[in-house]
Amino acid sequence: MEILGIDVGGSGIKGALVNAETGEMLTERYRIPTPSSRKPEDMAKVIAQIVDHFKYKGPVGCGFPTIVKNGVCQSPGNLHPSWVGVNIDELFTKATGHEFTVLNDADAAGYASMNYGVGKGKEGLIIMITIGTGLGSGAFYNGILLPNFELGQIPFKKYKKIEHYAAASAKEREGLTFEKWGKRFNKFLKLVELIISPDLIIVGGGTSKRWQEFNHLITIETDVVKAELMNHAGIIGAAVACLREQHHGHLD
Ligand code: BGC
Numbered sequence: 001m002e003i004l005g006i007d008v009g010g011s012g013i014k015g016a017l018v019n020a021e022t023g024e025m026l027t028e029r030y031r032i033p034t035p036s037s038r039k040p041e042d043m044a045k046v047i048a049q050i051v052d053h054f055k056y057k058g059p060v061g062c063g064f065p066t067i068v069k070n071g072v073c074q075s076p077g078n079l080h081p082s083w084v085g086v087n088i089d090e091l092f093t094k095a096t097g098h099e100f101t102v103l104n105d106a107d108a109a110g111y112a113s114m115n116y117g118v119g120k121g122k123e124g125l126i127i128m129i130t131i132g133t134g135l136g137s138g139a140f141y142n143g144i145l146l147p148n149f150e151l152g153q154i155p156f157k158k159y160k161k162i163e164h165y166a167a168a169s170a171k172e173r174e175g176l177t178f179e180k181w182g183k184r185f186n187k188f189l190k191l192v193e194l195i196i197s198p199d200l201i202i203v204g205g206g207t208s209k210r211w212q213e214f215n216h217l218i219t220i221e222t223d224v225v226k227a228e229l230m231n232h233a234g235i236i237g238a239a240v241a242c243l244r245e246q247h248h249g250h251l252d
Helices: 040-053 088-096 105-116 168-173 178-196 206-213 230-248
Strands: 002-008 012-019 030-033 060-064 100-104 125-131 135-141 144-146 200-204 223-226
Touching: 002 040, 002 105, 002 230, 012 040, 012 230, 030 040, 040 088, 060 088, 060 105, 060 230, 088 100, 100 105, 100 230, 105 125, 105 135, 105 144, 105 200, 105 230, 125 178, 125 206, 125 230, 135 178, 168 178, 168 206, 178 206, 200 206, 200 230, 206 230
Parallel strands: 002 060, 060 100, 125 200, 200 223
Antiparallel strands: 002 012, 012 030, 125 135, 135 144
């Protein structure tokens, strides 16, 4: 089934048509910068532009960069604080006339890797980490999603949250080289390893495209691999989640 997958990020909102049964992307990715206000109404307009671009008719799967419970935003993430309490599902349905399945963006990226990428068939605790404006995390235990893991929120010194220290936006903001930033990312992974002892960590998100420039700085014991689907995982996983909801009436 062909489904439109949308990945909402702090800097860009991206969509593509996906074959949700095979995980294959059927079109080029279409990207519109996230409105600088990062407010609900402004972002809903961009979502409508993306749906229109594909002249799409069916249900939409959408990865969203905050905690999402039953379609409702529960935390601001790196968006405007007025998002908290908004029913994202309803807002986007109103803006587009389409049915939406909304879930956390890193959970969506994890779905793609667990179904069609390096996580396929892997047992135990698998953690998807996405590096972008924030640090996202999706957790799967024996293939089942434990929604809304928020490892990027671990308190860290004066940075308050570790994502302010080790996400791609920190690299940009502080003008860090890959060498410097990579050490920070490794520190984050060390904490993740200490706290939850995962069996495998999969690294995705925009910065994973530059894997060669920082993977030598990763020194933890746990296996850490690059998501082959890289920054397409969020789009593909959102479409997969939408298909699941169509079939089962819920995500798991
Ligand atoms: C949010 C997460 C999100 C991550 C990546 C964080 O700021 O708290 O929910 O997955 O950014 O977008």
